[in-house]
Amino acid sequence: MKIHEYQAKGLLKGYGIPIQDGVTIEDLAQAEAAIDAVNKEHGAEQYVIKAQIHAGGRGKGGGVKFSSSREAALENIKKILGMTLVTHQTGAEGRLVKKVMVGEALDIKQEFYAAITLDRSKGMDVFMVSSEGGMEIEEVARTSPEKIIREAIVPGFGLRGFQARNLAAALGLEGQAAKQAVGMFQKLYKLYRELDCSIVEINPLVVTEQGNLVALDAKINFDDNALFLHPEIAQMRDLDEEDPAEVEAAKYHLNYIKLDGTVGCMVNGAGLAMSTMDIIKQVGGSPANFLDVGGGANVETVKNGFRIILSDPNVKAVLINIFGGIVRCDRIANGIIEAVKELDLNVPVVVRLAGTNADVAKELLAKSDVSIISADSFEDAAQKVVHAAKG
Numbered sequence: 001m002k003i004h005e006y007q008a009k010g011l012l013k014g015y016g017i018p019i020q021d022g023v024t025i026e027d028l029a030q031a032e033a034a035i036d037a038v039n040k041e042h043g044a045e046q047y048v049i050k051a052q053i054h055a056g057g058r059g060k061g062g063g064v065k066f067s068s069s070r071e072a073a074l075e076n077i078k079k080i081l082g083m084t085l086v087t088h089q090t091g092a093e094g095r096l097v098k099k100v101m102v103g104e105a106l107d108i109k110q111e112f113y114a115a116i117t118l119d120r121s122k123g124m125d126v127f128m129v130s131s132e133g134g135m136e137i138e139e140v141a142r143t144s145p146e147k148i149i150r151e152a153i154v155p156g157f158g159l160r161g162f163q164a165r166n167l168a169a170a171l172g173l174e175g176q177a178a179k180q181a182v183g184m185f186q187k188l189y190k191l192y193r194e195l196d197c198s199i200v201e202i203n204p205l206v207v208t209e210q211g212n213l214v215a216l217d218a219k220i221n222f223d224d225n226a227l228f229l230h231p232e233i234a235q236m237r238d239l240d241e242e243d244p245a246e247v248e249a250a251k252y253h254l255n256y257i258k259l260d261g262t263v264g265c266m267v268n269g270a271g272l273a274m275s276t277m278d279i280i281k282q283v284g285g286s287p288a289n290f291l292d293v294g295g296g297a298n299v300e301t302v303k304n305g306f307r308i309i310l311s312d313p314n315v316k317a318v319l320i321n322i323f324g325g326i327v328r329c330d331r332i333a334n335g336i337i338e339a340v341k342e343l344d345l346n347v348p349v350v351v352r353l354a355g356t357n358a359d360v361a362k363e364l365l366a367k368s369d370v371s372i373i374s375a376d377s378f379e380d381a382a383q384k385v386v387h388a389a390k391g
């Protein structure tokens with residue numbers, strides 16, 4: 001799960017990590033009060049207006065604006081609140097900005113990068129820093145990866161003092177600033193562990209002209225499987241920022257991920273779902289989604305799966321590929337028949353059922369008056385559905 005910058009900063013603050021603070025609003029009517037509050041609480045005379053969306057690259061897309069006066073801040077809030085912000089992470093359709101943060105502007109001397117994530121190949125968390133922080137970090141990672149310094153964290157030991165000092169030294173920090181950095185890195189790792197994060201990223205981490213180390217931006221993602229341990233974080237979820245079909249699918253415990261092809265897929269089991277996507281590609285098509293209806297698929301799951309697949313206007317044909325191991329194919333067939341009758345289907349559906357009671361299922365489908373294309377093998381099914389999708 002992702003959260004907004006202002007929420008992430010709230011968590012950092014709770015761990016005693018200095019942040020660029022501010023007030024977040026959803027309505028233009030709150031703008032003046034927010035500016036006043038930032039002025040009062042933080043003594044700010046200059047402001048930075050920041051779009052709150054779950055995507056990076058806001059600065060480059062025009063979603064972060066420095067404002068040298070109260071009037072400029074107001075102008076920028078008007079511009080950003082309600083805009084459709086396009087960044088390299090939103091796709092061409094962009095994202096509607098529903099919240100903006102009115103932040104205290106800081107005088108920046110240096111911009112660094114700091115992040116923690118799990119390195120799956122090492123089986124360890126890694127703490128990364130770079131002196132080349134700011135808006136070009138992707139470019140740095142691509143062209144000069146040696147400028148990103150890493151410390152792998154041994155499970156059980158945590159981020160050790162010498163590692164935190166190495167990281168601070170890698171940023172060229174000395175004396176008081178290095179001390180501040182060491183303390184901050186240890187708090188960041190503590191937060192990462194205690195809150196079951198999958199990513200904590202501070203970009204940029206800045207040194208101000210006054211010599212303070214401050215998190216100017218913050219991005220935190222959480223491990224969904226641990227969210228039940230953190231109800232206060234689960235509450236921060238912003239469904240407006242997520243794909244509506246994925247949100248709907250989650251309600252029914254369906255594993256759905258939208259993709260950009262034309263062949264809708266309904267499959268049971270993640271492995272079969274992956275190989276279904278592969279074979280569709282292999283025969284020249286492209287999948288519109290990943291959908292694992294799970295081991296206990298029944299009439300309801302099939303119906304809901306269908307509805308969610310069909311809500312995607314790109315879908316030109318649907319492939320149902322079910323292996324009856326725990327589930328019986330005849331139950332799936334009944335689900336398909338009911339769903340097709342109920343949902344007023346306007347695209348061809350190819351069905352391949354294999355395993356327990358597959359023969360009964362085939363008979364049921366053949367006897368019913370729903371029009372589906374039956375397939376015998378996996379490959380046959382893929383070819384038929386790709387052909388159908390191409391119309």
Ligand code: GDP
Pocket residue numbers: 020048050055056057058059060064066104105106107108111134135203204216217218
């Ligand atoms: P992102 O583009 O989505 O990563 O948004 P950031 O919060 O990182 O802001 C983008 C850039 O705006 C930063 O890298 C800074 O260069 C600049 N910026 C943000 N806040 C301030 C500020 O208080 N003062 C100054 N001078 N620049 C800022």
Ligand code: MN
Pocket residue numbers: 134203204217
């Ligand atoms: Mn940033």
